[in-house]
Amino acid sequence: MDNLFSEKPFYYAVIFTSQLSQDTTDYDDVAEEIEKRAKEQPGFINVESVRDTSGFGITISYWESLEAIKQWKDNAAHTIARQRGREQWYEQFHVRICLVEKEYVFHRKEF
């Protein structure tokens, strides 16, 4: 793949940064299930997720529109999981809904 520079891609990123609490019972299983369901949602593009050993994590999901994000927010299984996140799994979290205005992709070319 060549390096790409693109103006105005006009899709959305939901940045979810979080600190896990001490009680992460069922967290991995539910997170996996929720990610699977997100991928089935209309308007879903991609998800990327990293967590470090201290329990701090960043998950970014990419969506075609604000409407797609809203539909995913209203999804029943996701709503239940978010509630459990607030009550049990997360010490804190921060959600940011962002319009991706510009992007640049680099892939190393081997010579």
Next chain:
Amino acid sequence: MDNLFSEKPFYYAVIFTSQLSQDTTDYDDVAEEIEKRAKEQPGFINVESVRDTSGFGITISYWESLEAIKQWKDNAAHTIARQRGREQWYEQFHVRICLVEKEYVFHRKEF
């Protein structure tokens, strides 16, 4: 801190996702120095970064304006580091410049 919901915060997030290459000589030292310099830039708000053991990482820096992001891109030390990143440290990376349109903050309240 109470939970906050905010419409139209109007600041920018630069999402940098990357896969490290095999050759990460000097990477940690330069990354630390570059982060220190970013924090001194006009318009800098915050930075959050996580990398997993496979070398995949997400770094998000937050900025007051596109102009602040442009000034940081043109910073001499940053430009040299970016060049070295393309030549040596990164197998691939993806930069997305995003307008933060909406955000929600949750902090657990202890009872």
